[in-house]
Amino acid sequence: MTQTAEVTSVSSLQGKTSALVRGRSPAGEAWRRLTRKKLAMASLIYISAILVLGLLAPVLPIQSFSQQDLSNTRALPSWEHPLGTDDLGRDMLSRLIWGANTAFIVATVPLVVATALGVTIGLVAAWYRGWIDTLFMRFVDYLLAFPTLLLMIFLAATLKPAVVNFVREIGPAIGQPQLWRSGLVDYLAVLLILALVGWSGLARLVRGQALSLKEREFVEAAKAIGVPDRRILFLHILPNVMPLLIVLASMSMAGAIAAESTISFLGIGIVPPYPSWGSMIASTYGYLRTPYWWLLAEPLLIVTSLLYAFAYLGDGLADALNPQTR
Amino acid sequence: MTETNKLTPPATAGSTATPNGAAAGETLLEVKDLKMYFPITSGIIFQRKVADVKAVDGVSFRVKRGETLGLVGESGCGKSTTARAILQLYRPTAGSVQFEGKELTKMGGNELRRMRRRMQMIFQDPYASLNPRMSVGSIIGEPLLIHGIAKNKKERQERVQELLRIVGLNPYFINRYPHEFSGGQRQRIGVARALAVEPAFIACDEPVSALDVSIQAQIVNLLEELQDQFGLTYLFIAHDLSVVRHISDRVAVMYLGRIVEIADRNELYENPLHPYTKALLSAVPIPDPVVEAKRERIILTGDVPSPVKPPSGCNFHPRCPIAIPECKEIIPPLEEKTPEHFAACIRV
Numbered sequence: 001m002t003q004t005a006e007v008t009s010v011s012s013l014q015g016k017t018s019a020l021v022r023g024r025s026p027a028g029e030a031w032r033r034l035t036r037k038k039l040a041m042a043s044l045i046y047i048s049a050i051l052v053l054g055l056l057a058p059v060l061p062i063q064s065f066s067q068q069d070l071s072n073t074r075a076l077p078s079w080e081h082p083l084g085t086d087d088l089g090r091d092m093l094s095r096l097i098w099g100a101n102t103a104f105i106v107a108t109v110p111l112v113v114a115t116a117l118g119v120t121i122g123l124v125a126a127w128y129r130g131w132i133d134t135l136f137m138r139f140v141d142y143l144l145a146f147p148t149l150l151l152m153i154f155l156a157a158t159l160k161p162a163v164v165n166f167v168r169e170i171g172p173a174i175g176q177p178q179l180w181r182s183g184l185v186d187y188l189a190v191l192l193i194l195a196l197v198g199w200s201g202l203a204r205l206v207r208g209q210a211l212s213l214k215e216r217e218f219v220e221a222a223k224a225i226g227v228p229d230r231r232i233l234f235l236h237i238l239p240n241v242m243p244l245l246i247v248l249a250s251m252s253m254a255g256a257i258a259a260e261s262t263i264s265f266l267g268i269g270i271v272p273p274y275p276s277w278g279s280m281i282a283s284t285y286g287y288l289r290t291p292y293w294w295l296l297a298e299p300l301l302i303v304t305s306l307l308y309a310f311a312y313l314g315d316g317l318a319d320a321l322n323p324q325t326r
Numbered sequence: 327m328t329e330t331n332k333l334t335p336p337a338t339a340g341s342t343a344t345p346n347g348a349a350a351g352e353t354l355l356e357v358k359d360l361k362m363y364f365p366i367t368s369g370i371i372f373q374r375k376v377a378d379v380k381a382v383d384g385v386s387f388r389v390k391r392g393e394t395l396g397l398v399g400e401s402g403c404g405k406s407t408t409a410r411a412i413l414q415l416y417r418p419t420a421g422s423v424q425f426e427g428k429e430l431t432k433m434g435g436n437e438l439r440r441m442r443r444r445m446q447m448i449f450q451d452p453y454a455s456l457n458p459r460m461s462v463g464s465i466i467g468e469p470l471l472i473h474g475i476a477k478n479k480k481e482r483q484e485r486v487q488e489l490l491r492i493v494g495l496n497p498y499f500i501n502r503y504p505h506e507f508s509g510g511q512r513q514r515i516g517v518a519r520a521l522a523v524e525p526a527f528i529a530c531d532e533p534v535s536a537l538d539v540s541i542q543a544q545i546v547n548l549l550e551e552l553q554d555q556f557g558l559t560y561l562f563i564a565h566d567l568s569v570v571r572h573i574s575d576r577v578a579v580m581y582l583g584r585i586v587e588i589a590d591r592n593e594l595y596e597n598p599l600h601p602y603t604k605a606l607l608s609a610v611p612i613p614d615p616v617v618e619a620k621r622e623r624i625i626l627t628g629d630v631p632s633p634v635k636p637p638s639g640c641n642f643h644p645r646c647p648i649a650i651p652e653c654k655e656i657i658p659p660l661e662e663k664t665p666e667h668f669a670a671c672i673r674v
Contacts, residue, residue, distance in 0.1 A: 023461055023502035130373075217455035221519065223415055225469045226442035239459040 030243070033320040040316020043309035050306060051107070054100025063091040065098040066273040074292050086284070086295055096302060098275035102187075103306070106260040107253040109191050114198030114252070115245065121199070122206025123233050123241075126214060136203065143200040152193055152259065156268040160189045183274035190269050194256050202248060209241050243321035250317055254310030261303055277303050354527060354559050355389040355412070360421035362404070362411045366634065380633045381407040383583035384421070386660065391526070394553065394560040396574030396591070398567060398606070400630065404583040405563045406450075409529040412561070413447055414438060425527070443473055446520035450532040452512035456504040462515055463500040466490070469522040489518040492555075494548060510541035517548065521556070529561045534569060542566075546573055567610045571595055579603045582641045583633055585660060589667040599669040601646050602626075640671070648673050 034040060053060075069089035077084045083092035125133040143151070167188070168180040213219065214237065222232050257277075263269035264278030272279050280299040287296050362382035367373040382404045389395045397405050411418045414430050423430040425445060433441060449455035456465055466486045469475070476482035487497035493514040504512055513533060520528055530549065534542040546569060552558060564570045570577055571591055578588040579602065587600040598604045605624040612618045626645045631637055637644050643653035652672060660670040 020501055021496075021498045023499075023506060025461070025503055026459055026505065029505075217449040217451055218457040220410070220415055221447065221449060221455055221516070222457075222468070224413055224442065224447045225472055225519070225523070226439035227468065227472055228439075231472075236457050236460075240457070242459075 027242075030320045034316055037316040037320065039312045040320075043312040043316070046309045047306065047313060050100050050302070051104045053097055054102070054104040057097045057101040060097065062094040062097055065095045065275045066090065074295065083298055084294065086280075087292075092295070092298055095275045095280060096277070096298060099277040099280060099299065099302070102260070102270055102274070102276045103257045105187065106190060106194060107256050110194035110198055110256055111249060111252055113191075113195040114202055115249065117195070117199040118202030119206050119238070119241070119245070122203040123210050123237065125203070126207045126210035127229070127233055127237075133207075137207070140200045140204050143197075144204070148197060148259075149262065151197055152263055153266070153268060155193045155196060156189065156263060159192055160185070160268075163189045163192065183270070186270050186274060190260055190263065193263070194259060197259070198252055198256065202252070205244060205248065206241055209244050210237050213237050213240050246321060247314055247318045250310055250314040254307050254314070257303070257310075258307060352391050353388050354391040354426060355561075356422075356424040357388070357408075357412060358386050358422045358424075360385045360408065360411055360423065361419045362407050362416055363419040377634050380583050380636060382411060382418075383633075383636070385580075385583070385585050386421075387578055387585060387588060389527070389559055389561060391559055392553075392557055393575040394562050394573055396570035396577040397561060397563045397580060398565060398570050398577060399580035400565060400606075402630065402633070403580045404633070405565075405580055406531050408580070409447065409531050409561060409563055413445055413529060415447075439472075443523040444525055445527040445529070446523060446525040448513075448516050448520050448528060448530045448533045451536050452509050452516060453504075453536075455516050456512055458504055461501050461503055462486075462490070462507075465504070465515060466518045466522055469519060473523055475523065485522070486518075489522055490515075492521065492552070493518045508541075509537050510544060513537060513541075513545050514548065517545075517552070521552065524556070525558070527559045527561070529563070531563050532565070533562075535564060535566065542569065549573065567595075567607065579606065582630060582636055584641065584670065586642065586671070587667075587669045588660070589669075593664075593667055597664075597667070599663055599667065599674045600671050601648050601673070602642050603669075605647075 034044075067090060069085060071089070072081075072085055073087050073089040075081055075085045075089070081091050081093065083096065086092055086095065121136050125136045146154075164180050164185050167185050171177045171179040219232060219236055222236050227236070260269055260276065261278030261281065264271075264276040265282040267279070267282065270276035270279055272283065277299040281296060281303070284292075284296040284299075287293055360382055361380075361384055363378040363380050365375045366377040366379065368376050385404075385408055387395065397408065399405050407416065410416045412423050412425075412430075414423075414433070418431055421431070425441065428441070430438070430441065460468075463483060463486050466489055467476075467482050470482050470485055476485050483500065486500055490497045490500065495511060495514050495518070499507075504515070507515065516533075533549070534545050537545060549560065549562075550573060553560060560573070562570060562573055574591050576589065577591050577594045578585050579594070579600065580586065581602050587594065587598065587603045589597075594603065595607060598607050601624075605626050608622065608624045612621055624647065628645045631641065631644065637654075639652075639654045639656050640646070640649075640658050643649040646653065650673065656672055658670040658672045660668045663669050663674060
């Protein structure tokens with residue numbers, strides 16, 4: 001129907017007063033292109049399903065993730081335990097869904113923090129250049145030069161006691177003096193680690209994109225009009241960094257889930273009984289060559305399939321958002 | 327393009343101009359010894375200057391209200407940089423830019439922002455000069471918003487639609503995005519954005535170079551119509567000599583950051599004095615095969631020198647067919663050789 005409006009001449013439109021032609025925004029176009037990619041859409045649906053399931057874990061009619069049934073350990077799937085029970089007799093389905101809950105928190109909270117930090121620093125460095133740029137970017141170089149895993153282990157070792165102390169001190173003030181003994185501190189520490197590790201690469205990429213956008217003529221045009229710096233940064237440059245950010249977000253969500261699994265596997269992330277796919281894999285990988293191999297297979301399958309889905313989604317997003325680079 | 331919609335004439339204090347150039351003849355813009363050097367730095371943390379790119383090196387000229395000054399020269403000679411330095415998009419290294427009697431180079435912040443209502447720019451690449459993520463309404467509406475020209479959203483939309491009509495676009499396309507338009511239409515959007523603040527002066531930075539030849543004529547005609555309608559003053563930059571001859575009243579020729587010749591359009595094209603202008607004009611093809619076959623071309627030898635290390639004296643001397651030893655020493659001043667015809671050459 002926009003087709004007909006296109007060929008209609010100005011004169012014939014003079015009579016109508018509300019016949020504004022609807023435009024196709026770049027974001028809408030990108031979404032339309034994405035919906036045409038089957039693999040990417042299937043991945044998007046799969047990822048959303050798992051993450052929504054995790055988000056709903058507290059209200060779903062499932063067993064507690066920590067309730068043990070010691071007379072029924074390592075049970076095969078049954079009506080009562082659809083995915084069996086683990087070596088302490090805990091329901092696997094419940095633990096996997098609660099693991100998705102952990103994955104959801106881990107994938108979103110650090111992403112928001114790291115994005116806010118990375119985007120602000122990247123934009124500021126690109127816009128003002130000079131010593132601010134040099135300072136930030138050398139610091140980013142320094143962080144990126146560290147092997148990520150080593151950095152995470154180092155942060156886990158140094159941050160966790162600080163987090164425990166902090167929660168221990170504010171615990172009484174908010175009426176929960178025992179809070180520091182709970183799993184909350186593990187979560188806080190993990191989120192902090194992932195946010196601290198995640199922002200640096202993001203800042204570097206945003207800076208690069210902003211540097212190239214800054215020299216584009218539409219930014220010069222905005223300056224010639226007298227648009228204030230802050231408005232140029234947030235209304236002209238940032239929206240054009242968005243495509244990059246969306247692709248990066250999909251990649252770093254996958255990265256965060258993998259990283260949480262890794263540090264939980266190493267025993268320095270989320271610690272049992274709190275459910276994490278990584279710690280589930282850690283506690284069952286000894287069953288690899290035993291009849292109980294499926295205890296290992298279940299969390300492993302979820303993590304790998306989710307990471308694959310993120311990879312396909314990221315691929316599809318990159319194509320949909322930058323059609324000219326296809 | 328037979329629209330008769332009139333913009334309200336610019337009503338800024340201190341300006342007595344009426345749209346149809348009643349005040350023509352008075353100097354609107356005066357550029358004196360403008361220099362724009364870009365530093366080349368090296369160093370990791372402490373940047374130290376190692377050299378300068380002398381993009382604009384001592385340019386002076388005047389533009390009268392209501393006239394069009396063409397600025398020609400080959401790529402990289404500093405035409406665009408001159409325009410940006412005049413509009414203070416780049417802060418000039420030295421020199422003075424007086425616009426409506428006010429010194430722009432010393433202005434900053436809000437004072438300069440207010441001046442942006444009086445001078446605008448049209449850009450070369452219609453694909454890069456419009457923000458792809460903003461609708462046409464937001465692009466043209468932004469200057470109205472920034473300068474508080476329209477009172478509310480509704481008024482702003484009406485004004486944007488009026489501007490679209492003025493530049494010959496369908497006013498119902500206000501919600502469309504730049505990628506839905508052709509190059510020529512996009513350039514019209516760029517013109518509408520520049521017109522939105524009701525400026526007195528527009529720097530046109532190669533506004534037709536990126537367009538198809540058939541579209542070029544449409545945009546040039548639009549610019550001419552707008553000039554008549556609103557009494558605009560143009561600095562028209564191009565490397566297409568015939569387009570410049572068509573639209574300009576006077577023409578300035580630039581070479582390596584300096585103006586080598588400036589004169590009335592017909593005088594310059596028929597009577598070029600500077601050897602560089604002669605060479606440049608001899609490159610214009612003539613649309614007549616017989617004359618074209620006999621056309622004598624002056625082929626310059628060598629390349630344009632680097633603006634980092636321009637030649638001594640007259641910076642054209644290494645390529646000049648009539649250079650003498652003195653040319654290496656003396657920087658030729660831009661002198662009035664015949665009435666209203668200035669050239670920077672000691673040999674003419």
